[in-house]
Amino acid sequence: MENSKRGSIPMQDNLRLSKSQGASTPAELKRMQNVPYTSAVAEYIATYDASKESVWVRKFISGLGVVPTIEDPINMYCDNTGAITIANESGITKGSRHFCAKVHYLREVIEYGDIKLEKVYTDDNLADPFTKALAFPKH
Template identity: 45%
Template sequence: MKEFITDLGVIPNASGPMTLFCDNTGAIVIAKEPRFHKKTKHIKRRFNSIRGYIQDGDIYICKVHTDLNIAHPLTKPLTRAKHDQHQNSMGVRFITM
């Protein structure tokens, strides 16, 4: 992903770890710690690769509060006020002709 972003020219250099913002505390804990129990058996393989990236220093997972997660309109239904707030945070504007 770092090479892709650097090739796009979005940022000149992506030398540090990529920061992933997540509002799910359970997902963060599973990705950071190698604990295993019955309920995480079906997702173990997927998070092992993410855990490897975290240990290598390629990815840093950061907790973001649910109300500050601007990607919510893309993933779940919201009230109109919250949707508009997140839309403004993303920089989406209406263009009238």
């Protein structure tokens, strides 16, 4: 990173929001209220996909018999608290029924100790530096 060139990030600095940019109809408001849930579901499905690959790699390495098997759980990091909550809580909520098989699979591999799901905060997330605006210091 020391020898890298400064690049431009196509994001607007000092963006101002107003009430006129918000929902103007009840239907639009209802749709906007579902955005956090939809985000958690998308993160959960991405975590599910990554867990399948992690478990496959773990079993593949064990099956080779060339190297020692992986005894400790594979650490997986997720930056969405909602997705972590869905994975760690027991029971299926009304909203998570449409991806029920994924919920059960991920909970099962966590319970068996194949993977360990951990929270990674935005400041520590190596995948996030160029996905968010940089302009404001945190309070």
